[in-house]
Amino acid sequence: MGQTVTRNFDVLEYALKEFPREDAIAGKKDGKWYTYSTKEYYKKAHQLAMGLMAMGLKRGDKVATVTTNRPEWSIADMGLAMGGFVHVPIYPTLGDDEYKYILNHAEVKIIIAGDKKLFQSMNPLANMIRGVIAVYTFEDVDGAKNYEEILSLGEANKDKFEEELVATKNDIKPKDLATLIYTSGTTGVPKGVMLSHENLVSNFVAHIKLHNLGKEHKALSFLPLCHVYERSMNYHFQLKGMGVYYVGNLAQIVSSIKEIKPHMFNSVPRLLEKVYDGFVAKGKELSGVKKKLYFWALRLTHHFEYNKKFGALMRMKIALADKLIYSKWRAALGGNITYIVSGGAALQPQIARVLGMAKLTTLEGYGLTETSPVIAVNNPLKNEMMIGTVGPILEGYDVKFAADGEILCKGPGVMMGYYKAPELTEEVIDRNGWFHTGDIGVLVDDKYLKITDRKKEIFKLSGGKYIAPQMIENKLKTSELIEQVMVIGANEKFASAIISPCFPILHDWAGEHKLHYENNEELIQLPEVINKLQKEVAKVNKTLGSHEQISRIRLVYEEWTPASGELSPTLKLRRNAVSVKYQHLINDIYSVGASK
Structure with missing residues (x-):
């Protein structure tokens, strides 16, 4: 089998030959499960590739998907791979600035958004970006082009492009670029990781050898497919002949597990x-x-x-x-x-x-x-x-x-x-x-x-999402009331922040609002002050992806300086020193998890 599968789309060819099934991939719509057989999946992927060819897309052109999990993501992924296009899967929870950066940087030609909400985010952005030809949607959205139109175009132009598609498939080499996956950089600018077919295939072909589940079994897929971990396992499940049931709404995980009774999930x-x-x-x-x-x-x-x-x-x-x-x-x-x-x-x-x-x-x-x-x-x-x-x-x-x-x-x-x-x-x-x-x-x-x-400061929440603390800290420090801040939350459920306010400005603000206090220690405990700083944080939260938002804050009355040890001589934050000094506050923020 290792020899047979050397490119992403070989997985689909292999599954069709070795273990076709009625529920190769499945999703949920209006509370009901719907399935695609391996044969339908194979056919639709080919139609998508030919449809994009008919639209004038060339090999190496980039197509972005911005969606929660759904079986159509896999149809698009396989169609793009066999047509020699480069799949750019993007998280459906990013902020506008990050979307704009990725779409521009990757030179995306077509965007396929999941639903109405994502279409409403993507469409205005697409109009600002040179090179984006069109935005399609997986779900039916009024006023939007549906991805089925690409499939219909492919089917209508089958005579014209079928041979070209076969030639393209035969010509795609394992070392060719298959996908661009953007990850958060320390500075907040995402980096586009270039993965070839060989990169992806070598990995999932190695980890399918770790268990004996196969065509008698089902898998549930709910972690984002735009992330390489779930995507790699998605190929893994298909190569094993398992039926893959996609859940796009995290609130439906428990009910889906009860309905599908899966044998495996990530x-x-x-x-x-x-x-x-x-x-x-x-x-x-x-x-x-x-x-x-x-x-x-x-x-x-x-x-x-x-x-x-x-x-x-x-x-x-x-x-x-x-x-x-x-x-x-x-x-x-x-x-x-x-x-x-x-x-x-x-x-x-x-x-x-x-x-x-x-x-x-x-x-x-x-x-x-x-x-x-x-x-x-x-x-x-x-x-x-x-x-x-x-x-x-x-x-x-x-x-x-x-x-x-x-x-x-x-x-x-x-x-x-x-x-x-x-x-x-x-x-x-x-x-x-x-x-x-x-x-x-x-x-x-x-x-x-x-x-x-x-080694570096970037960290992950327990949900697996990356946080680049410096980027968030820099945004928070644009508030005149925030002098210094440290974003925390490694391996925790959410990000939080410890804030040393800008006291001269805070004193002025407190005076205007006729607040009474003896010293800075009393000042930061006043509900009005806490509320004001929470509002400052809320403004910044609006510019961040949902997982990056600061859920809880704690104010401290000390000013951070190189002399007191929280900052380096070049005024960089000494994270370890701050963590040690305020461990009691960190414990307080995450005490729910700590009490387990």
């Missing part, structure tokens, strides 16, 4: 934390003996490790807990879950133990957009699993550690480079071809990769 720690919180909440609703039994079963999970041999008494306890409690957890997740893949941020070990004990095997992995993405992942087929690590290095990759512990890797998944930014590419791929991940790690037992730190 998650981020944030969602697994919610599952865990749900288990705990269930126990709190009980009383008496039932409640005691429930929390006994929950405590029992602390003993869980993969491949751990339990004694007879412990096995009996686990069997009892399974019958009374864990089986109900499995039922709540549809009853069929064999594997959950977790990536995007660190998973709390206790959550991995709870799920593992309940036979909801959770495979934690690690990678970056620039590595297509998986560098390491826990491997159930070889029983190479360790909680608290991201598992063994994936086949095809070499990993070594720099003197400071930074993880360096080499392999066919390492990107072609950053689009139009050779100097940025040189910063991360050295002369010997090693990609510098920016993450610090160690190998446990000479086998399991453990991530211990992030």
Whole structure:
């Protein structure tokens, strides 16, 4: 099979030949599931490619999709790949400035938006950008062109373009550019990661070898397909012959799991934390003996490790807990879950133990957009699993550690480079071809990769979304009331900020509003002051993507200076020093999570 699949669209050809199914890909509309057979999927992808050819698009032209998850995303993705076009998938939650930058920088010709709301965002932007020919939508939107029009155009021009499409498909090489994926830069300017067919294919062909699920099984896909992690797994599911059910609305995940009863899905720690919180909440609703039994079963999970041999008494306890409690957890997740893949941020070990004990095997992995993405992942087929690590290095990759512990890797998944930014590419791929991940790690037992730190300041929320704190801090500091600020939230559910106000201006403002206070410590505790600063933050939030917005703030009465240690001599924020000094405030902000 490895030889057969060397380009993205080969997955579809392979699935059609080896395991065609009625529900190759599926979505939900007006509360009902609808499916495409492998044959329909194959046909529509070809129509899309020919439709774009008929519109005059040339090989190498860029087409952007801006949508939540839906089966049509895959139809577009395969059609673009086989036509030799470059797919630029973009998050549906970005701010206008970022959309404009990406559409301009990538020289996008056509945009396909998901729904009415996204069309209303995209259409005015498209009118401002030279080179964008048209905006289409996946859903029916009044006054918008529907993507079905591209398919109809392809079908109508079949005689003219069918042979050209066959020739193009035959001519596409594994090393050709397949996609541009934009990731947040430290400075806030997104970087376009160029991934070839070989980059993507080498990666998912390696990770399909980690389990035995296949054509008898279904997968649920709800993490954004515009992110390389879900996209890679999307190819993986299809290459395995699994039916893929897409959920575009996160509020529908739980009901979809119950309806579809999937065998596998990908998650981020944030969602697994919610599952865990749900288990705990269930126990709190009980009383008496039932409640005691429930929390006994929950405590029992602390003993869980993969491949751990339990004694007879412990096995009996686990069997009892399974019958009374864990089986109900499995039922709540549809009853069929064999594997959950977790990536995007660190998973709390206790959550991995709870799920593992309940036979909801959770495979934690690690990678970056620039590595297509998986560098390491826990491997159930070889029983190479360790909680608290991201598992063994994936086949095809070499990993070594720099003197400071930074993880360096080499392999066919390492990107072609950053689009139009050779100097940025040189910063991360050295002369010997090693990609510098920016993450610090160690190998446990000479086998399991453990991530211990992030080299640079950019961080991820527990939902897997990146935050570039400097960019947000710079925007916040444009308020005359904010002198210094530090954005926090690594591995937490949301971003927050610790703010040292600009006291001379705040004193003036307080005087105008006839506020009484003895000193700065009292001043920052006044509800009117807190409210005023929250309004300043709210203004900035409007310019940010939804995941970047600051949810909570805490004000401090000290001014930050090089002398007091919060700033470096060149006035750069010393994040570690600030974190240590205000640990009590950080604990207060995230105390809900900390009390688990």
